[in-house]
Amino acid sequence: xxxxxxxxxxxxxxxxxxxxxxxxxxxxxxxxxxxxxxxxxxxxxxxxxxxxxxxxxxxxxxxxxxxxxxxxxxxxxxxxxxxxxxxxxxxxxxxxxxxxxxxxxxxxxxxxxxxxxxxxxxxxxxxxxxxxxxxxxxxxxxxxxxxxxxxxxxxxxxxxxxxxxxxxxxxxxxxxxxxxxxxxxxxxxxxxxxxxxxxxxxxxxxxxxxxxxxxxxxxxxxxxxxxxxxxxxxxxxxxxxxxxxxxxxxxxxxxxxxxxx
Numbered sequence: 001x002x003x004x005x006x007x008x009x010x011x012x013x014x015x016x017x018x019x020x021x022x023x024x025x026x027x028x029x030x031x032x033x034x035x036x037x038x039x040x041x042x043x044x045x046x047x048x049x050x051x052x053x054x055x056x057x058x059x060x061x062x063x064x065x066x067x068x069x070x071x072x073x074x075x076x077x078x079x080x081x082x083x084x085x086x087x088x089x090x091x092x093x094x095x096x097x098x099x100x101x102x103x104x105x106x107x108x109x110x111x112x113x114x115x116x117x118x119x120x121x122x123x124x125x126x127x128x129x130x131x132x133x134x135x136x137x138x139x140x141x142x143x144x145x146x147x148x149x150x151x152x153x154x155x156x157x158x159x160x161x162x163x164x165x166x167x168x169x170x171x172x173x174x175x176x177x178x179x180x181x182x183x184x185x186x187x188x189x190x191x192x193x194x195x196x197x198x199x200x201x202x203x204x205x206x207x208x209x210x211x212x213x214x215x216x217x218x219x220x221x222x223x224x225x226x227x228x229x230x231x232x233x234x235x236x237x238x239x240x241x242x243x244x245x246x247x248x249x250x251x252x253x254x255x256x257x258x259x260x261x
Contacts, residue, residue: 001180005043007255013065014036022205052070076248089110094132110140110149119141163224169192169204184227186257193217
């Protein structure tokens with residue numbers, strides 16, 4: 001079994017309140033900020049990028065605090081961006097599937113259900129399409145026509161030590177990524193659980209396609225990880241506090257293949 005290093009690369013942030021992060025009313029409202037990450041998997045054989053973040057234009061349009069370009073930030077980890085061959089898109093929301101033109105040589109791994117969702121009738125409804133950026137979706141369709149998109153239908157092994165887990169819930173085709181490391185199987189939940197608290201207390205995030213699938217997704221993620229300390233939520237600033245930091249990076253890169261501190 002191949003062991004991978006995993007790096008969570010913070011690239012943006014957003015000030016939020018607790019009441020914005022749970023469907024249920026929170027009687028103890030207060031600040032609960034959000035971080036935005038992309039993730040890099042690295043072994044002796046390959047590098048795999050998980051998600052691609054958003055750009056400056058999207059940050060301005062949505063009033064997000066962009067701290068750096070997530071693709072350019074990979075060079076901090078000594079990554080040759082032009083050499084990236086495989087990118088997993090956990091889903092196609094604006095904060096996970098932008099910057100695609102910066103990866104001209106990559107093939108993109110997505111769930112078939114996700115692309116069907118974002119190009120189908122559900123996008124007639126504002127609340128369902130709000131978190132998508134139409135130009136990102138159009139560019140993904142162009143990549144389909146150029147032959148650089150790999151569709152998956154359900155769980156799949158991408159490479160030895162890297163598995164895709166179809167979760168759904170947050171979007172119709174949301175997928176998490178299970179990665180084998182020196183400390184065991186780690187699951188990058190992505191938006192299957194934005195924060196630790198969503199999953200730990202069965203408190204769904206309010207941007208959701210199917211609440212029942214989101215709740216079931218918490219169980220799927222837990223079953224796939226070696227322990228609760230092997231699950232990494234998609235947007236929780238706590239990630240940078242729990243894991244060892246990549247030295248010299250001031251914005252924040254967490255080393256997820258190492259045990260939480």
